[in-house]
Amino acid sequence: MIQIAVLGFGTVGSGVVELIDKNQDAIRARFPEGVHVKYILDIREFPGSPYADRVVHDMNVILEDPEVSIVCETMGGKEPAHTFSRSALERGKSVCTSNKELVAAFGPELIRTAREHNCSYLFEASVGGGIPVIRPLLSALTQEKITSILGILNGTTNYIMTRMEDEGMDFDEVLKIAQEKGYAERNPEADVEGHDACRKIAILSSLVAGKTVRYEDIPCEGISKITTEDMKYARSMNMAVRLLGMNRQEEDGSLYVRTAPFLVPEEHPLHSVSGVFNAVFIHGNMVDNLMFYGRGAGKLPTASAVVADVMDCARNIGRNIPIYWSDEVKTLADPSTESRQFFVRVDISEKELARTLFKGAQEVRAEGMEGEFAFVTEEQTEAEFDRKTRSLATLKNRIRLLDLGK
Ligand code: HSE
Secondary structure (H helix, E strand, C coil): CEEEEEECCCHHHHHHHHHHHHCHHHHHHHCCCCEEEEEEECCCCCCCCCCHHHEECCHHHHHCCCCEEEEEECCCCCCCHHHHHHHHHHCCCEEEECCHHHHHHHHHHHHHHHHHCCCCEECHHHCCCCCCCHHHHHCCCCCCCEEEEEEECCHHHHHHHHHHHHHCCCHHHHHHHHHHCCCCCCCCHHHHCCHHHHHHHHHHHHHHHCCECCHHHCCECCCCCCCHHHHHHHHHCCEEEEEEEEEEECCCCCEEEEEEEEEEECCCHHHHCCCCEEEEEEEECCCEEEEEEEECCCHHHHHHHHHHHHHHHHCCCCCCCCCCCCCCECCCCCHHHCEECEEEEEEHHHHHHHHHHCCCCEEECCCCCCCEEEEECCCEEHHHHHHHHCCCCCCCEEEEECCCCC
């Protein structure tokens, strides 16, 4: 029997324990030895829980128990998760995590530590919740040149966007429901301001590049400025507003990575991804388009991805599962040189000025929207667009358009 420890008995950690209990027969059918949760590390007590007797408060109990060969780090945050993960790996215990903050910040270091100690550091649950996307990138797609990744990578913001869109619900009201359902981060700013999606696209980009794409180098915008008025226009154009993590490799080798809300046309498969669902749309130069879709957040879907990693580690005790992601920093292309179309809203008083600045712009109308001028620009660089909008005193909002051809 493989003995494991779970660090953090929160939403995901309790899901891991529940899943291993409920699906023990499915696990044993594929791995007859079975997997058993020996310890749960948490600062809290859980009186009345069927797992109360497994709760410990001292990480050393786990580190010093030679029977424990796999640790699930479901605590979140950088510390003490970083120290605990490194200490476990240094003792040859594999670590499986859902902690995207830690993976984005310390992925290459922990991968190297695992390699040096003949164990593994796996993080399928860190991107896309229950969707297997890291494993395909590391195995089924290693022969491909990945030319673009477009991902709806944050369940909370996608849930907020779609309920605002479909039901006209208020931002704060929907955020509260997402928190109650266990989708949101402890500090929802990480979701709403795009940091969580940004870390996830940084992880995917690093895996594709084999080098470190630093999330601090990625331009990042969240959804907090998106209003129900924007959504009315989106609907009139048959588009949906989606927070996307985007990675685009140009033929000359320049790599653009960005996190921002985009208007997604109805012809694109990401348009229909709603609620807590995530999707990652990948283009490989040989395989063409692929889409991975599933629940991007929540207790059991995320736990499922953690336990998938546990199963891989259990089959490879004493061996390292290789992951190619080095410390070398990948330089990103200057984001201001990226070209696209933009949707813009200004006060009606600036209609003429806007038309002069943005020659060839197409006006957009939406029901009930009076007193303003909304339009879609022609394709131009981010720098050019920013320079022109600086002359507009009444800019209400601007949203990038997803180009179907890119
Ligand atoms: N807060 C994250 C989300 C959890 O909403 O997607 C899963 O990473």
